[in-house]
Amino acid sequence: MTLRPTSAAHRGGPVTDTARGPLLTVRDLRVRFPKRYGDVAVLDGIDLEIKLGEAVAVVGESGCGKSLLGLSAANLLPPTAEWTGTVEFRGQDVRAMSRQSLRRMRGAGIGVVYQDAMSSLNPGMTVSAQMRQVCGLGATSTPEELLTSVGLRDTQRILRSRPYQLSGGQRQRILIALALARDPDLIIADEPTTALDVTVQRQVIELLQSLRSSRQFAMLFVSHDLALVSQFASRVVILYAGQIVESGPTRAVLANPRHPYTAGLLQATVSLEERRPTLAPIPGQVRTPAGFLSGCRFRERCARADEACATRPALKVDGARRLACYHPVTSGASPETRVAEAGEGDSIATDTSAGRSQP
Ligand SMILES: Nc1ncnc2c1ncn2[C@@H]1O[C@H](COP(=O)(O)OP(=O)(O)OP(=O)(O)O)[C@@H](O)[C@H]1O
Ligand code: NI
Numbered sequence: 001m002t003l004r005p006t007s008a009a010h011r012g013g014p015v016t017d018t019a020r021g022p023l024l025t026v027r028d029l030r031v032r033f034p035k036r037y038g039d040v041a042v043l044d045g046i047d048l049e050i051k052l053g054e055a056v057a058v059v060g061e062s063g064c065g066k067s068l069l070g071l072s073a074a075n076l077l078p079p080t081a082e083w084t085g086t087v088e089f090r091g092q093d094v095r096a097m098s099r100q101s102l103r104r105m106r107g108a109g110i111g112v113v114y115q116d117a118m119s120s121l122n123p124g125m126t127v128s129a130q131m132r133q134v135c136g137l138g139a140t141s142t143p144e145e146l147l148t149s150v151g152l153r154d155t156q157r158i159l160r161s162r163p164y165q166l167s168g169g170q171r172q173r174i175l176i177a178l179a180l181a182r183d184p185d186l187i188i189a190d191e192p193t194t195a196l197d198v199t200v201q202r203q204v205i206e207l208l209q210s211l212r213s214s215r216q217f218a219m220l221f222v223s224h225d226l227a228l229v230s231q232f233a234s235r236v237v238i239l240y241a242g243q244i245v246e247s248g249p250t251r252a253v254l255a256n257p258r259h260p261y262t263a264g265l266l267q268a269t270v271s272l273e274e275r276r277p278t279l280a281p282i283p284g285q286v287r288t289p290a291g292f293l294s295g296c297r298f299r300e301r302c303a304r305a306d307e308a309c310a311t312r313p314a315l316k317v318d319g320a321r322r323l324a325c326y327h328p329v330t331s332g333a334s335p336e337t338r339v340a341e342a343g344e345g346d347s348i349a350t351d352t353s354a355g356r357s358q359p
Pocket of ligand 1: 036061062064067078
């Protein structure tokens with residue numbers, strides 16, 4: 001695991017020891033909305049680490065907690081949320097940060113790109129005014145330069161426009177430009193392409209990829225589309241009902257999904273390239289937090305579930321991969337071949353406490 005040059009280094013600044021550690025560390029994150037869901041953990045025991053320059057994808061269906069995880073990384077959870085655990089950005093506990101360092105972290109440290117550009121941009125303000133607001137806070141480029149860097153032409157006209165006068169793709173590029181304004185080390189992209197049609201989706205993904213290779217920022221990419229994230233995330237984290245059920249290097253997880261939920265997501269994926277219709281959607285849907293099951297929260301939708309699954313399976317470590325399942329899918333096995341041996345956990349040996357120190 002070689003570290004990419006730190007952005008401090010690539011800007012010619014000093015390289016400190018904290019710059020070499022992980023950029024973002026989330027440990028045992030537990031998020032609740034006591035007024036709404038009592039003691040139910042909407043995010044439950046999340047461990048996540050993102051290194052400098054690394055692209056990590058968080059994948060799961062609607063309601064699995066992807067957006068909340070993105071928000072917690074920037075300490076932007078709604079005020080009604082209560083959380084425990086640790087979130088560190090560049091080794092600094094976000095809870096202990098002063099308002100000023102938080103503000104700095106959110107601009108120069110972390111940039112956020114949301115799914116819905118129309119509601120993220122101010123409808124009453126011109127693009128120019130919105131960009132000047134952000135650029136006034138210490139941007140490294142001018143609005144024109146930023147718009148050009150996200151592939152927009154005709155920048156003068158765009159600067160004079162209001163959001164509704166632009167296309168969805170243009171608006172999304174503007175959001176990306178705003179997130180990049182202060183050259184952050186981490187971009188949190190929350191389904192940045194879902195509102196766009198397929199061709200524009202691909203263009204925005206290509207833009208993010210090319211910006212990443214030129215600017216070297218790390219990325220936490222939130223999506224429900226496993227096929228989409230496979231194009232650039234080196235690591236993928238699969239979230240179900242607020243719990244990590246599987247994670248690992250993207251290629252390995254896609255080639256050999258072990259959690260039945262991951263396998264189900266893959267089967268249900270509409271490939272961006274092929275635009276095949278949904279092959280086999282996973283039956284049922286994610287419950288609202290009030291109805292989350294004890295034990296494995298996926299068990300009611302799982303063809304492999306049995307009595308064992310009423311107890312929550314530990315997230316076990318196997319090399320670079322982690323898995324929480326008593327009955328993992330074995331390569332090539334169909335759901336019908338319910339494997340008795342899978343309960344033994346195969347080669348997956350260590351337990352969660354060891355996992356905490358793993359990437
Ligand atoms: N402010 C809030 N108050 C109460 N519950 C909330 C709040 N925000 C989110 N939730 C609940 O937390 C769960 C996870 O929400 P989240 O938005 O993170 O899901 P998601 O995976 O991003 O889904 P989607 O793909 O639809 O965006 C949902 O059940 C949601 O209803
Ligand atoms: Ni979301």
